[in-house]
Amino acid sequence: MASNLARLGEGSRAVVGDIAAAGELRRRLMDLGLTPGAGVECLFAAPSGDPRAYMIRGSVIALRGADAALVALAR
């Protein structure tokens, strides 16, 4: 089981756990729907492997690896 969103493999689904980001970024990530308990799926990656595109609450959002790593996955 991947420990954080950046390690979630292409095509895998998971449930969001804690958000390790603080301040502005924390608020922004949660505001996008990355709240604890939300489902998330990694859809595809950019040619360089970073950023990756995630399905979050019906929308496809690209996150850079450094930021996705701050989103822990449940269990």
Next chain:
Amino acid sequence: MGLTLRSVGKNAASDAKDDLRSDITVALAGNPNVGKSTVFNALTGLRQHTGNWSGKTVVTARGYYDYKGRTVAVTDIPGAYSLRASSAEEEAARDYIAFGGADLTVVVCDAGALERNLNLALQILELTPNVILAVNLMDEAKKRGIAVDTGALSRVLGVPVIPMAARRGRGVEELRAAIDGFTPPPFAYTVRYGEDVERAAAGLEMALENVLKGRLGARYTALRLLEGDGRALENINGHLGFDVPSHPDVAPALEKARAELNNAGVENISDRLISGIYSAATGLCRECVSGGSGYGEGQLRIDRLLTRKATGIPVMLLLLALIFFITVKGANAPSDWLYALFERIGAVLSQGLAALGVPKAVHDALILGVWRVLSYVVSVMLPPMAIFFPMFTLLEDLGYLPRVAFNLDSGFRKAGACGKQCLTMAMGFGCNAAGVVGCRIIDSKRERLIAVLTNSLVPCNGRFPILIALITMFLVAGSGVGSSLLAALALTGFIILGAGATLAVSRVLSRTILKGEASSPTLELPPFRRPKIGEVVVRSLLDRTLFVLGRAAAVAAPAGLLIWLAANLRVGDTTVLAAVTGALDPVGRFLGLDGVILTAFILGLPANETVIPIIIMAYAASGTFEGYENLDSLRALLTQNGWTWVTALCTGVFTVLHWPCTTTLLTVKKETGSVKWTALAALIPTAAGAILCALIAHILG
């Protein structure tokens, strides 16, 4: 493309309450890329440019329509995911809804991503109950197997919910009727954040009720006070004219509420509020939305093709080259035809002037100066643009541009910049001034400034045809399909040069005067949408055609006169133009150009469209532009004046990399409010171009 001057130039909307023209004022809110601009256009009949990517509306626009004898003013406010402003646009959206004085707010939602869209809608409902929910893109959602029960949603929320497919005109009449018949709802849905938070908030809400006197929602204000949202509070205080948290009736209640939260063990109230809204949204969707979760298989396959390591970048370059190929191949015939037409009209005008007995000097200035330059600009500039822009707009409407930003983000990250800069570069293709305004979509101030300073490194529509002419005259011989293909590749090369320069300069800026780490941008990749081909073609053709023609008349005509005068007025035994070009010749030669070319770029400051006609006029012995008839005669003239393919290459490089036009510079000044940054916006590309040209000239020349 992108933002035309039309939409950029629209007056930023002031407060709705100052609007005396209308009977009802409506604020149009919504997440980015939910078709807000389409709804706006459908309601008001205005042609706000729409595109399939987030952040199209960087300026608020206002439009009007009449319904049953009443005038309705609609303000299109910037798209926002949330009112917890993390960008200037979100802040603007929040302040407009809170303090703009609109009678009601229409929240446009994407039926396919209702859960996330409800995040914004529920926050707005906290601010005001006077809301209509327009659930747009119902048709698209249906294709993905998603159905929204708008009736049920309306019953739960207590406000009107209108299903729409605005692109097909569905739901527009219903929305108009709902706006017309709107009355403040007797009850509207309120998000509950749990016993502990509610108990703490209740007392504060009551205290605020008396202080605010209906000027602002007490619940909304109470939650912001508890959250300690500094920026929101600053605005609340500013608009109300007093410091709310320290008001004698509020301060004790606030202290008590905070203590209660503490006792209840609520550590991070902000987290609780965000999670609370999303749980509510999840609950609402469970009740009112059925089917479809996840991404369509076909969509995913296309996305993987467009973003894979092996195919992502090659497909992007191929698409670009293909568009250029069609442009180069298709523009030839109409250019010749237009020029011949202008020649014929010019001959008639010439006879007319002669018949009127106009002095020869005036006749020559008008026909050989003004008319010839105008002919060139229109006939050479217009066809490539009329072909390029509809195709580019199709890609844009399809939703391809955010994928490009996604693919190239790592390059921008390494340069300490934001992948969304790609989107502003794409706007720069159309017009750098529009591109500079478009930089507002970048949240980080530092990264926005980088994007502003580098925008003109992407050649705009005034410079494209210069490149095409140079390529077809000197860099690629012949006129068959093969050479058109080569020409397209060469043009792609110039774009890669501009993009490479953008990355390099961004990198240097990030390490020197604009030091800083890359921020954490989030980029939405919208679902692909089938563009409405007919509409796109007509719209971009008309917009472009009118724009180029207008510009030609406004700038090229006076420029033609000026150049004719400079080429014919004599100082001693030389003309003014010859004196200037002679003085600049050493510098020009050093850059692989010559004095004439450099002078043309300087005189082309108001509009790059005039660069080539100036070059031709200066070379032509009589000081008049003899007309180009075809590119062969033009090549002959240039070759006589010492041009080689290296000259053409250097001129091409300098076309991409030199100072931006005056309109763009004025826009940079306006956006940055700084003479220093404006000067840098001119200096940086010029320095890059000068260095590169000098290198090319000395290695190849």
